[in-house]
Amino acid sequence: MKRLVLIAIAAIICMPVTDIEAKKKEKKAETEYIYPGPEGWNEVEPEKYGFDSEKFKEARRLFIEESRVTGVVVICGGEMIFQYGDIEELSYIASCRKSVLSMLYGKYVDNGTIDLKKTIEELGIDDVEGLLPIEKTATVEHLIQSRSGVYHPASNPGSASGMPDRGTIRPGSRFHYNNWDFNAAGTAFEMMTGKDIYDAINDDLAIPIEMQDWDRQAQRPGGNKIYSVHRAYHMYYSTRDMARIGYLMLRNGKWKDTQVIPKWWVKESTSPFSPYSELSNNYKNKKAKYSYGYMWWLFDEESPVNDWQYHGGYTALGAGGQWIMVLPAVDMVIAIKTNSIYGRHGGSGGGVEKAIDVIVHAKLKDKKKN
DSSP states (O other): OHHHHHHHHHHHHHSOHHHHHHHHHHHHHHHHOOOOBTTBOOBOOGGGGTBOHHHHHHHHHHHHHSOOOOEEEEEETTEEEEEEEOSSOOEEOTTHHHHHHHHHHHHHHHTTSSOTTOBHHHHTOOOTTOOOTTGGGOBHHHHHHTOOOOOOOOSSSOOOSSOOOTTSSOTTSOOOOOHHHHHHHHHHHHHHHOOOHHHHHIIIIITTTTOSSOOGGGOOOBOOTTTOSSOBOOOEEOHHHHHHHHHHHHTTTEETTEEOSOHHHHHHHTSOSBOHHHHHHHTTTSOOOOEEOSSOEEOOTTSSOOOGGGTTOEEEEETTTEEEEEEGGGTEEEEEEOOGGGOOOSSSSHHHHHHHHHHHTOBTTOSOOO
């Protein structure tokens, strides 16, 4: 025992002063973080965090006149500096669901319940009319990277066009945005954990981060089993709860005193397994803007969106105007939701990205710190 104590002391003594100071600063920062309580976000003026209120007026105009969005929440420093529309209403978040599933995976990969190297054949995952032998060699990790090489029809639309022919791509060798992968990742999660996805969200996310509007009964899967047995796990959230999801990620998976998601998983899941250069090459007819991690879209240094405010940032994206954007460089989360039932008309949607850019560049002194 004495020897172990001496070794530990020696390790501390040998640690560079800079490392010790960095760890102290990180620990201090964590204790000073602001979190919302169950009653909601604290609202403050943008100027508290060095942002210009006039710029947010311009962003509001863009949301109203050039987009169809119905709810926006902007968080900085753990407080709400901007809101627009109905931020309490539950509605469909489309493919943002995939990033939420990525978050759920973390706990169970960390404790060994989920093995990312397991093949879908080992798990007994198959589909209508059967998968090909080469497709069955895809791993769970390939599913959450959307690199499985399984181009079986999905139960729901939304996969990228230009799908390769089945059996022509070795699993892991190519990114193709594919709902079959994401839906099968949901199946794999439930098989390995023994938990229903919505129950897992309830227990592992909604309760720990004190979601205000979460309704377990409102969640329901979709998809047509004629095409695939793996259904889409559709999710319904309020904009202010989407902001909580993003804020949990911004704080490296920690909520107050609880490590809800392993810190290493937050970093791992937002690392570029499919870089921008690959995506832009695969989708030459589309304007690729991101790289891809474990079901998160990432701001790659090579991408067109490369201002310093976006460095290290990432976002969940859903069709029709759903966003959960996390920007560590400016300590910000932007949650945007569009409920299509209102049929709002305000341009083709380009106004959303314009408004986001206005917000992230709204610093009164908008220059990179040395």
